[in-house]
Amino acid sequence: MSVNFMRNKILVTGGAGYIGSHTCIALHEAGYDMVVYDNLSNSSREAINRVSTLIGQNIEFVEGDIRDIEALRQVFSSHQFFGVIHFAGLKAVGESVAKPLLYYNNNVIGTIDLLEVMAEYDVKNLVFSSSATVYGDPENLPIDENSPRSCTNPYGQSKLTVEHILEDLVTSDSSWNLIPLRYFNPVGAHSSGQIGEDPNDIPNNLMPYISQVAVGKLEKLSIFGNDYPTIDGTGVRDFIHVTDLAQGHVSALNYLERRTSSTNPSDMKKSVGFLPINLGTGKGTSVLELVNAFTEVTGRDIPYQFTDRRAGDIASCYASADKAKVLLGWQAKLSVNDMCKDTWYWQSMNPSGYKVS
Ligand code: NAD
Ligand code: WQD
Numbered sequence: 001m002s003v004n005f006m007r008n009k010i011l012v013t014g015g016a017g018y019i020g021s022h023t024c025i026a027l028h029e030a031g032y033d034m035v036v037y038d039n040l041s042n043s044s045r046e047a048i049n050r051v052s053t054l055i056g057q058n059i060e061f062v063e064g065d066i067r068d069i070e071a072l073r074q075v076f077s078s079h080q081f082f083g084v085i086h087f088a089g090l091k092a093v094g095e096s097v098a099k100p101l102l103y104y105n106n107n108v109i110g111t112i113d114l115l116e117v118m119a120e121y122d123v124k125n126l127v128f129s130s131s132a133t134v135y136g137d138p139e140n141l142p143i144d145e146n147s148p149r150s151c152t153n154p155y156g157q158s159k160l161t162v163e164h165i166l167e168d169l170v171t172s173d174s175s176w177n178l179i180p181l182r183y184f185n186p187v188g189a190h191s192s193g194q195i196g197e198d199p200n201d202i203p204n205n206l207m208p209y210i211s212q213v214a215v216g217k218l219e220k221l222s223i224f225g226n227d228y229p230t231i232d233g234t235g236v237r238d239f240i241h242v243t244d245l246a247q248g249h250v251s252a253l254n255y256l257e258r259r260t261s262s263t264n265p266s267d268m269k270k271s272v273g274f275l276p277i278n279l280g281t282g283k284g285t286s287v288l289e290l291v292n293a294f295t296e297v298t299g300r301d302i303p304y305q306f307t308d309r310r311a312g313d314i315a316s317c318y319a320s321a322d323k324a325k326v327l328l329g330w331q332a333k334l335s336v337n338d339m340c341k342d343t344w345y346w347q348s349m350n351p352s353g354y355k356v357s
Contacts, residue, residue, distance in 0.1 A: 003069065004012075007030070007031040007032045007033070007257075008081075008082030008083070008253075008257065009033040009034065009035070009079055009080060009081050009082060010027060010032050010033070010081060010082060010083055010084065010101060010253065011034070011035050011075065011076075011079070011081045011083075011084045011085070011123075012024060012033045012034050012035065012036045012037070012084075012085050012087065012088045012252045013037050013066055013084065013085070013087055013088035013114065014037075014043075014086070014087030014088030014089060014129070015034070015036030015037070015038055015043065015048075015059075015061075015085075015087060016036060016038040016040060016043035016045070016047045016061070017038065017042060017047075017087055017088075017098065017171075017224075017247060018043075018046050018186070018196070018197045018198070018242065019087055019129065019183070019186055019242060019246065020036070020038070020043075020085075020087040021043075021047045021048070021050075021051050021091045021195045022189075022190055022195065022242045022243060022245070022246040023085065023087070023245075023246040023249045023250075024036065024051050024055075024059060025051060025054055025055060025190065025195075025246065026243070026246035026247050026250045027085075027249070027250060027253075028055040028057070029055075030250045030254075032088070032250075032253070034059065034147040035060045035061075035062060035079055035081075036048060036059055036060065036061045036062070036073060037066070037072070037075060037088070038062075038063065038064075038065055038088065039061045039063065039064060039066075039088070039291040040063060041090070042091075042200065043198075043334070044198070044354040045061075045074070046354040047195055047198075047316050047354060048061050048180055050194045050195050050354075051195060053112040053194070054190070054194055054195070057110050058129060062075055065110070066086075066088050066110040066111070066113055066114045066288075067106070067109060067110045067113050068113075068118060068239070069113050072113065072114065072117040073117055073120070073121075074119075076117055076119070076120070076121040076123065080122075081123045082113065082123075082125060082256075082257070083123060083124075083125030083126060083127065083177075083253065083256060084118060084125070084126050085126075085129075085249055085253070086111065086114060086126060086127065086128045086129060087125045087129045088110065088114075089106065089107045089111075089129060089158070090103055090111070090155070091104050091134075091155065092105060092155070092204055092205070093153050093155045093312070094204060094356070095155075095158070095352070096153055096154040096155035096158070096246065097106065097153055097154060100154035101214075102181070103155055103158050103280060104154065104157075104158055104161075104284055105216070106158075106166070107155075107158035107159070107162065108158050108161050108162060108237070109130050111162045111165065112127075112165065114310050115169065116164070116188075124175055124176045124177060125253075125256045125260065126176070126177070126178045126179070127179045127181060127225060127249055127252045127253060127256070128162065128163075128166065128178065128179065128180045128181070128294035129180075129181065129183065130159050130162070130163055130180035130182045130183070130276065130277070131159050131182060132179060132182050132183065132184045132185075132238070132278070132280070132319065133151060133155065133156040133159060134149045134150075134151060134156060134159055134160045134163060134182060134318055135148075135149060135150075135182075135317070136148075136149065136150035136152060136156070136314075137150075137314045138314070138316075138317060139202055139282075141316060141317075141318060141355050142282060142318050142319055142320040142321075143278070143317065143319055143320060144278070144320040144322070144323070145182070145276050145277065145278055145320075145323055147193070148166060149163070149254060150198055152312055153312060154168075155190075155250065155322060162180075163180050163274075163276065166178045166274050167274045170273045170274045174271050175260065175271060176271075176272060176273070176274075177213075177256050177260055177272035177273070177275075178250045178272070178275065179255070179256065179272065179275070179276070179277060179278045180274075180275075180277075181249065181252060181276075181277055181278075181279050182276060182277065182278045182279065182319075183238060183240070183245060183279050183280075184237065184238035184239070184240050184279065184280035184281070184317065184318065184319050185206075185207075185237045185238055185239045185277070185317075186239075186240055186241075186242050186245050187206075187207040187239045187240070187241065187242065187339045187342055187343060188242045188243065188334070188338065188342045189242065189338040189342045189343055189345065189346030189347075189354045190242075190243065190342070190346070191243070191342055191345070193342075193345040193346050193348075193349040193350070194346075194349075195346070196342075196343070196346030196347070196350065196353075197242075197343075197346075198350075198353030198354050198355075199353075202218070203276060204244050206237075206287060206290065207239070207290070207339070207343055208293050208343075209221055210290070210291060210302055210343075211294075211343050211344060211346075211347040213302050213303065213304075214294065214300040214302060214344060214347065214348075215297060215347050215348060215351050217351065219303070220303045220304060220305060221291065221302055221303070221304040221305075222304070222305055222306075222307040222311035222314060223288070223291075223304050223305070223306050223307065224287075224307060224308065225306070225307075225309035225310070225311055226306045226310065227309075228309075228315040228316070229315055230286055230315055230316055231289075232288045232289070234285050234286045234287035234288045235286065235313060235314070235315060235316070236285065236286045236315065236316040236317070236318065237284065237285065237286075237287075237316075237317055237318070238280040238281055238282070238283060238284055238285075238317060238318035239281070239285055239290065239336060239339055240280055240281050240332055241332065241334035241338055241339050242275065243334060243342075244279075244281075244332040244333055244334050245279055247330065248279040248324065248328070248330050251324070251328040251329060251330035252277065252294050252328060252330075254270075254328070255327060255328050256272060259271075259272050260272070275327075276344055277323050277327065277328065278319040278320060278321060278323060279319070279321075279324060279330075279332075280319025280321050280332070280356050281316060281318075281319070281320065281321060281332040282319055282320060282321040282322075282332075283337055284316055284317075289336075290336065290340075291304060293337055293340050294340040294343075295342070296337075296340075297337050297340040297341050297344070298340060298341070298344040299312075299339060300344070313343070
């Protein structure tokens with residue numbers, strides 16, 4: 001008897017990027033078929049080549065912009081998608097302050113364009129890359145999904161605006177099934193060392209900065225503030241391994257499939273509506289704790305100095321991960337040490353990222 005293990009087909013926008021490339025592997029391992037759609041504005045074709053090698057199969061890749069409605073229509077007319085995982089977006093907070101129109105255009109208008117084409121082709125299942133940034137400076141910790149939302153920079157506003165658009169869309173038409181996943185601080189790399197985070201220029205985020213100091217590309221880490229009301233005065237974040245994060249997307253898709261295919265009336269209600277879910281570990285780790293863990297795991301010394309707080313930073317941020325566990329059956333498995341080990345493996349194997357050094 002021949003059994004077809006191939007599951008539904010998924011459109012992955014932004015699938016050449018950091019989180020998208022790891023998610024492609026998780027999707028393949030879970031039996032999903034996928035098409036990656038990316039304009040390569042912050043990624044490289046090499047990431048797709050490496051993912052294809054890792055999974056032993058060529059990934060179908062379309063180079064295109066989510067604001068190019070005609071190009072999107074072509075993709076939707078040539079495939080029958082179950083749903084879309086929408087990673088495509090710009091993500092640098094500082095750049096968004098300098099170029100707000102670029103961020104609103106790319107992240108908000110781009111998402112509207114995508115949703116319009118999805119509606120045209122009656123594809124109404126979406127997993128969207130939202131962010132813990134929508135919680136602003138949280139009143140309570142851990143942060144659950146009902147916490148108040150507010151943002152102080154255009155990047156965060158673009159994510160919050162998209163969330164509002166998704167809520168309005170569900171109000172207008174309850175057949176949409178929309179899951180914004182609110183990521184906390186994604187770090188780490190695939191255990192093969194073949195794919196990982198490859199920032200342009202000097203990294204803004206902590207883990208890539210640490211690893212570039214470790215590999216000798218940067219001289220010293222500046223720790224932004226040591227007078228926060230935290231365990232050691234440095235900022236506390238919920239670092240989550242990108243492999244766990246990728247698996248969270250598979251769990252969200254599984255959930256959408258279960259909910260939308262249930263034929264038993266006593267089963268769960270069919271429409272998912274707007275269902276925001278945190279993806280975090282539920283544990284806070286301070287900047288100093290992360291630096292020390294990196295040194296312990298890799299044996300690399302990370303010279304650092306304390307400097308002033310970075311404008312817009314908050315003291316502490318970590319998730320309540322209960323909703324993901326209860327609804328999706330998902331929880332993070334990998335430790336801070338795993339995050340450091342895999343980051344270092346990727347960085348030391350690829351000192352210049354995907355570029356040929
Ligand atoms: P990334 O920059 O590595 O990946 C984003 C991908 O989207 C890139 O490959 C880029 O080329 C593509 N892209 C951007 N604009 C596009 C457009 N208009 N059309 C087509 N492709 C486009 O970023 P990432 O870290 O993988 O993040 C993925 C998503 O998750 C983003 O939406 C980001 O805002 C969100 N997010 C990231 C983090 C994080 O810390 N990395 C945290 C929370 C949320
Ligand atoms: C973490 C901690 C810094 C760099 C950002 C975005 C957020 C989300 C994830 C997309 C803070 C400290 C950092 C350095 C340091 N992205 N730090 N020296 O700010 O929590 O979140 O990325 O959605 O929206 O704002 O992450 O890695 O920049 O900082 O001391 O060189 O490390 O002050 O306490 P952040 P981060």
